[in-house]
Amino acid sequence: MLNVAGEVLYVGKAKNLRKRLSSYFRASGLTTKTMALVGRIHEIEVTVTASEREALLLEQNLIKQYKPPYNILLRDDKSYPYIYLSTDHEHPRLSIHRGRKTGKGQYFGPYPSAAAVRESLSWLQKVFRVRQCEDSYYKGRSRPCLQYQIGRCSAPCVGIVSDKEYAVDVNYTELFLKGKSSDIQADLANQMERHAAALEFEQAADLRDRIAHLQQVQSTQCIEGETGDMDILGGVMDGGQVCIQLVCVRGGRVLGSRSYFPKSQLEEPLAMQIEAFVAQHYLIGSGASDIPREIISNIMLDDSDLLAASLTEQAGRQVSLSHKVRSNRAKWQNLALTAAEQNLKNRLASSASSLKRFKALQAVLGLEELPERLECFDISHSSGEATVASCVVFDGNGPLKSDYRKMNIDGIAPGDDYAAMYQALSRRYTRVKAGEVLMPDILFIDGGKGQLTQAKTVMAELGINNLLMVGVAKGSDRRAGLEILIRGDDGREISLPDNSPALHLVQHIRDESHRFAITGHKARRDKTRRQSTLEGIPGVGAKRRRELLRYFGGLQGVKQAGVEDLRRVPGISEKIALQIYEDLRSA
Structure with missing residues (x-):
């Protein structure tokens, strides 16, 4: 649906166009917002697809491309963050990663937000002490850094920990991220008993503390006896706004949760808003590894079969959508629903407070209408x-x-x-x-x-x-x-x-x-302060900068060189040499 200027107002799909369009163009029963949309429609374009799945994908692509004001829109379309464990290094490191997975190593996730990744990385630092510093920082160390001093790294950069011991910590980290913390706990308990029997009480106490940390994270993130990869969606609607709480579970462990507040101008029912969330969140721009094996919502979705088939095709494996669950899945479902209710309540309270402030500003400045921007x-x-x-x-x-x-x-x-x-x-x-x-x-x-x-x-x-x-x-x-x-x-x-x-x-x-x-x-x-003085000189790109620094042994040598000296550098003409000389003198 387009307005008189040709701008896209709304994008929708339908098996029966006559029924779908007649719901907008009828004499009565339309909401105020739907009437506002209809009043702006100047033209309707139709694209016929070969299947419902193609129509769903086309709809989501068009919504992402045009961001129509009357569609349900999600603000955030960033890629999922992962925890990346490098394997192409003598001492692997942990880091947060977004985007294409091109590096050699293992990727764990996806996590619902960068905050959830940082929380996990912080906890892993305390327990397994695998380094998280950049390789450039690691190579330049001659003594342990602050992370070692506060017990968050074993300092493999200066050889305080042996390669064998560090490899054990890396293996424990990998097992934990795969959801096998019970195996780690059993192994650590055996080691603790051996150290205690050998009267090595400091080592035994350190292992005891690690076990305690593992038990703590299990009690807060896991539900006993439950495994699997799934996302749980709790959706609630109140005061004209919707909150969808996403809880990510991988390997039976809750990785984190995040609140989404979709924008909608047409007051669609909650089920339709959750369907739009699933389609936009998983179908467009997500890789196969970003899609969980199961998605659980708190209400039944009308297009659940179509969505499941589309997600299955994109992921290359079976993906199911469900809403009636029991046992531990029901506990997670209640957790997502409770969080959604609380977050929506907080947002509504904040909106009411914001409206109060805008009205107060209107009164103070003596404005006839409430300011909006x-x-x-x-x-x-x-x-x-x-x-x-x-x-x-x-x-x-x-x-x-x-x-x-x-x-x-x-x-x-x-x-x-x-x-x-x-x-x-x-x-x-x-x-x-x-x-x-x-x-x-x-x-x-x-x-x-x-x-x-x-x-x-x-x-x-x-x-x-x-x-x-x-x-x-x-x-x-x-x-x-x-x-x-x-x-x-x-x-x-x-x-x-x-x-x-x-x-x-x-x-x-x-x-x-x-x-x-x-x-x-x-x-x-x-x-600016990190930038080389040579970078601002016209005609001196990365290759010429490299040649200059190699020829003179550093920036100081370049600054002291005359025009004739600069001309001797490969790739530097008389004109560029004069430009470099004058720019460095003026600087």
Whole structure:
């Protein structure tokens, strides 16, 4: 379904198009949101496929490509994270991995989130002490690092642990990640008894602590007697919003869980929303190893047979979908459902609080309508170095991070915040005026009258006259709660009590813009400081840099060389030699 501009509004599949379309075009019984969709439809395109499975895959591909506003959409489409155990090294390492599995070694997972991977890696460091440092860091060690000192690595880099002992720890790690912790526990118990009998009590105590850690993780992550790879989905709907809780179980062990809040404009029933989640989450962009052997939901899905057949075909093995389960699977199902209910309740409470803050801001600024989109700009630099501007966006649900933007500021005097603000706003609102970016209801500027004047100048030059601009100036002693709001239209200054919900909203968006600007500035500054002086010279690529450094033995030798010396380097012409010489002298 397309609007008059040819933009995709909605994508859907159906075995019977007449029935499906007639449900939208009928005289009565339509919801308000469905009527809004129908009112915008200008054209309907139809593609006929050979089977239902092809239609399902085409639907998901089109949804991912066009992101239609009236379809159920998932925000996150990153690949699953895995734990990677390298095997092409004398001392294998553990690390988090996303993307294609090209390295030699074993991949364990998938995990529902990077946080779940980091939690597992932290626990493995304490118990098995397999290194997790980069190979470049490992090669440069001449003494143990801090990870050894705090008992999280056995320091194979400097030979404190023998290769044989390290291989045992690697083997234990592999067994644990395969879900065979009971085998490890039995082996460790036998070793502990042998050490105790030989009066080697320190070694026995260390093994006892490892066994205790294993028992602890088994009690928190495993349900006794249950094995298998499965994902459990708990879906709940309340207040017009949906939460789907995904619990990942591999080898009978809960790897972690994650909450998803699908966006839907048409108020589809919960079963349809879970079906859309399964299709988008597993069918598009997932590898065969990302799809579990069983998916359990808390309600029956109408298209479960079609989804199971499609997942089976993609995975190359049998994949089942079920909702009626017993015993331990029912416990996991209840766990997912309880988590979904609690997380949705928290989100609704947060949304209510956000609405209260927006209404308070509306009253404070005397606006006729409730603002829906807020933007805030801030500037960050270190004594004029690596200046970065940030633009953060808030809507009724809070931070809208997909619309955040960072801008590198160049061509200004170092430390000139006014010029930096002018450049950032000019670049941003040129795009806003062209219709490439949505116009906010309120533009906040982190700063006083000087920064606000720059914003007013930019808007006047661009001919934007209907935008409310507000400066957020720090109080007399720069303490939180004493901020002063300065309106750009009449210059009125507004002081709010420190318990004002409107002030809390302004502080939130101001602090977020400050954090985002500092993050961007640090990244740019660190990149510049890590960058070789040769990298900024036109015509000097990676190959020529390598030849220069090899010929002169390092950067210092290149800096001391004359033009004739530089010409002797293979691949360096007289013109490039002169360019290198002049750039290094000017630097």
